[in-house]
Structures are given as structure tokens and as C-alpha cells.
Amino acid sequence: MLHKLRWSRPTLFLVLLAVLALVSIVCFMTLGARGNWSFVLPFRGRKLLGLLLVAYAVAVSTVLFQTVTNNRILTPSIMGFDALYILVQTAIVFFLGPQMLVLINPYAQFGMEVVLMMAFSWMLFRWLFLSGNRSLHLLVLVGIVFGIFFRSLSNFMQRLLDPNAFQVLQDSFFASFSTIDPTLLGVASAVVGCVTLVLWRMGHSFDVLALGRDNAVNLGVEYKRTVVIILAMVSVLVSVSTALVGPITFFGLLVASLAHGLVGVSKHRYILPAASLLGVIALVGGQTLFERVFEFDTALSIIVEFLGGLVFIILILRGAAR
């Protein structure tokens, strides 16, 4: 009986979250719609697709990053991954000139950025996590320093650009939850699809990796290869979400922590869907609330970051108390 109860808890929450996510999606698509449905639906549909992609990318990348690093406080964005994306984008314009952004199509540019991201993040990870045990506080500090460093370096390069080039570059930064970059939606969906396929095929190793490196090696996981692939996929997902809506620091932490708290067991077949659904509820539901009910526009990212930041502080304090 007891055993049965424990089993049903994650499933129960998943169903509940799925219902809530569906409700938010329906509300987002229909509330306050005036005029022609054939205009409203595709217009809002594009936005919805963007939000869904971001929610999924952030949730999956954060959960897997935490699994691989065996750490519930660090996330790709806290470690400065999205600042790195901005840096890569700036560097491309800086070194190759603004014509590049206009000449090469956005897909090739996106592809180039993703490849650079994967290389950089792998180096960062190798240095931080594979060379011995480092203290959590050092890692958090390093992440924050890296974030500032990447951001300052991008700012520095942006200042050196000529105004025309800067204009071109800035256009690509102006993404937010309410103004999702539509050119990349197609390629982003395709990329996220491919990433999902790769992750799906290695999904059985996630739970084992969560046991820590030694146990994973003992159980026969090709540790280095698996971790490299997962991190590469995490970098791709971070690139996708940053390209679509810009950097969001604490959102991933918020959904991953909530998912772990709600589900109660560390099984990825529950945690990953739960985190993604929570992401959808927060983004789509939150966006609906702000656009339609409160008639604010840009506040969602502030609220999400505020809540995520609170979770971060609580986790740090708890970690320090232990």
C-alpha cells in the first residue's frame, strides 16, 4: 500500500502540472482576442511556440546540468553560459564585421554560435569539474565572475564597434518574452528536436549519473563520453533559449528546484517532464497574466528572476548550514 502511494505521487503531480500547462496555453491563445481569429491564432501561436521552446530548453538544460555536476545550486546560466552566448555573438560581429550578420543567413550564424558555445562550455566544465573537487562556494563565485567577465568583454567589444555594426548587433539582443525573435523559431524547433532525440537515446544513463561519478563509472557508464555529449546538448539548449529571449539567470534554477521538490524522487523520467511543464506554466501562464490581466508588458522576466533569485538564496543558505 505504502509502495503504491509513493509511486502515485510523481504521476499525480505530472498530471496536475500537465493540466495547468494546458490551461495556461488555452488562456494564452484565447483571452482578450479581438478581431480576426485567422490573424490572432498564427500571431499568438508563434509567440507560444517561442515560449514553449524556451521553457523546455531551460528546464531540460538546467536539470541535466545539475545531474552531471551533482549539484542542485548551479545552473548553466549561473555559471555564465548565456553571458557566454552574448559574448560569442559580439565576437563574431567584432572580428568578422557586421556584413557577416547580414550576408550569411541567420541559420549559419546561429550554427556558428552554437559550435563556439559548445567548445567554450566544454573547456569551462573540464577546468571546473573534472580537475578534482572544488568547493561549491568557489564554483558559484567563479560562475558569477565569469558572467561579469563575459558581459564586460562583450560590452567592451561593443564599444569598439562602429555605430552601424553596433546597430545590427543590438537588433539581435532586443529579445524578451514579449518580443521573441521570429526568424529563429523554425531552426530553433529543429535544433531542439534533434537535441531531444540525442538525449532520448541516452536517457537511461541520467539516473545513474545522478549517483555521482564514482558510482556511474562503477555501473559501467562511459563517463567522460556521456558527460561531454550531455554538456554539448546543454550548450545547444542554452544557445537556443538565449537566442530567442535573451539571458535569464534564475529561471532554470526555479523550475528545476520546484520539480525536484514536487516530484520527491530523483528519477529523470519524472523530473524532466515536471520541470518542463513548470517552465511552460511559469512562462505561458505568467505571460498571459501580465499581458491580459494586469496589462503590463515587460514585468514577467523581473518576477521570474525575483522568485528564482529567492530560491537561489535559500539553497545557498541551506547548503551553508549543512
Next chain:
Amino acid sequence: MIITSGLKKYYGETAVVDDVSIQLPAGGITSIIGPNGAGKSTMLSIVSRLLGMDSGSVTIDGLDVSNTPSDVLARRLSILRQDNHMTARLTVHDLVAFGRYPYSKGRLNIEDKAHIDQAISYLNLDDLKNRFLDELSGGQRQRAFVAMVICQDTDYVLLDEPLNNLDMKHAMGMMKLMQKACRELGKTVVLVLHDINFASWYSNYIIAMKNGRVVRQGTPDELIRPEALKEIYDMDINVHEIGGHRVSLFYD
């Protein structure tokens, strides 16, 4: 049989494992003893591929650990480290089930389930199997991890200080269990131990390390002697024979 030859590992300039060439006999319990910092755990980690070596080689039944696929080795040899802090939240049953991962890659079949139940009852964890690991005492958690390793059903079981966290009763229970596993399941158990009396009482073979080198090896009768222990630990240790076993007294 586990054979190491010319095994070396450096941390910076210091050799923590220095030219170790040993053969660990198949079957029975082999204990590795020695003072702190002798390189016992490091050697066990290298043998079980958790740690790379700087030179030398390790073979397990002829399989070279540095180039045999990890999942092939996972069906031959299992290793349990002393520190098993983890962030994952799991029940005892879930943890033990991971022991079948090398065989089933997460899709448990009937045979796997039988192995899991068997391992759980082998370590008397039936009452605890639905408890979460963070609700258990240190000793219970230790037993849960050993159950996972038993469930992995490998010929060789390597344990790094398995008696840490255990009181006398459970420490003795653990050693008896290892003896039973050797006898009934034909396992080869290699342990790092600090308590030389446990090593003397329960081992078939003892390897003594000091400063990264193997200084002595042999049966408990050959090794638990004042002159040998003096060489290993740099202290005078009295050895008495009680009930056919050699017992050391090292209290001043």
C-alpha cells in the same frame, strides 16, 4: 585474478602509488592494510578504473582496465568508495536496482527483479526497502550501498573501508557477510581496512602498503607478527593467539 604491474600514480611530485606489482588471488577475502596515506584507497581506485594511472597496467581476468569498455568491466568488478554523499533522492530499493544497470540499462526484467530482491534480503534490508536513503542511519545507508554492489553480481567486489560508520555488531556482520558471499556466491572480495584485527580474523590474504609501496604480503599468519607490523606501522604491537586467530593489541 587481478594483476597489477609497475603501477605508479603521482600527485604533483609525490608518488602516492609507487611501482606496485601484485597479484590478488581469486576467491576469498583479501585485505589491504597500512597507515594513513599509504596509497591503499588510491590503488583500489586505479584497479577499479575510477582513477587513471600514470604508468603500469591492471588486468582483471586478462582484461586490461584502461581499454576494456566500461560496461564490460561493470559486469566483472564492482567498487564501493567510502564517501557516498549524493544529491539524488532515492529509496533503498531504487538504489539496489541500479546494481542491474550494467545488464539491463534501466529496463528491469524478471531476472533483474529477482536479483534485486535477493540482494535486499541478503543484507536484511527488507523492512527498509521503501525508505529514502536520507531517512537512514549511516550504517543502514552503508548496507544499502553494499546491497547495490551485491546486486551488481560481479566476480570481484572491491570495498574501500566498508567498516567506516559501522558499530562493532554491524562491522562484524559485514565481514561475515563478505565471507558468506565468498563461500556461497564464489566472489572475490578486496577490502581496504584500518582495523588489523578485522583483517586478521576474516581475511584469507593480506597486503600491507606503506608510502605507496607494498611492503609485505601473505596470509594473516605470516603477516600479523610483531616484526612485520613494526615495519608497516612503525610501532610496537603485541600479537596474541586466541582461538586459532592472531589478535594484535596496540594500546599503550
